[in-house]
Amino acid sequence: MYSEIRLDDIDRGTKWWELLSEAERWEWFAKVGTTRPADAWDAFKRSRRRGDFREPELQLTEDLRRGMEWWKSLSEEERAEWFARLGTHRPKDAWNAFKRSHGYVDRDNNQRRQGN
Known part of the structure; x- marks a missing residue:
């Protein structure tokens, strides 16, 4: 017990x-x-x-690099819209939702569905 x-x-x-x-x-x-x-x-x-805090050490993958570039390209208003739509304040969640909305399907959502 x-x-x-x-x-x-x-x-x-x-x-x-x-x-x-x-x-x-x-x-x-x-x-x-x-x-x-x-x-x-x-x-x-x-x-x-x-004292390391919560995140494991990340490798800068192609997906992370693309996500950071996408996030930096958004205006403050666009970022706020993503956060409001998703109910989160994590850019990673917005990036993943953006990819899903554009038909990406693999684990890192870098491969598009056939016909897209």
């Missing part, structure tokens, strides 16, 4: 995991070398204790 402290930790880990995007989850999996959310949660807690 789990202690109350352990149950609280599991609850906090579950909530943290649910707030991550799919891309962020895969970043944590890559960082810890497993596909277990519990391992990612443990790595997150260790990184906070060391």
Whole structure:
């Protein structure tokens, strides 16, 4: 049987995991070398204790580079529209929604559907 402290930790880990995007989850999996959310949660807690904060180290992929260029090209009003439409304040979410709206389908949404 789990202690109350352990149950609280599991609850906090579950909530943290649910707030991550799919891309962020895969970043944590890559960082810890497993596909277990519990391992990612443990790595997150260790990184906070060391003062690293929450994000794993990111590799600048072609998709991230394209997303940053797209975001920089938007006006403040356009950025606000994306945030309002999605109910988020994360440029990554807006970039992924933009790609989906333009027919991109692979994991990084860089490959377009046939016929687009």
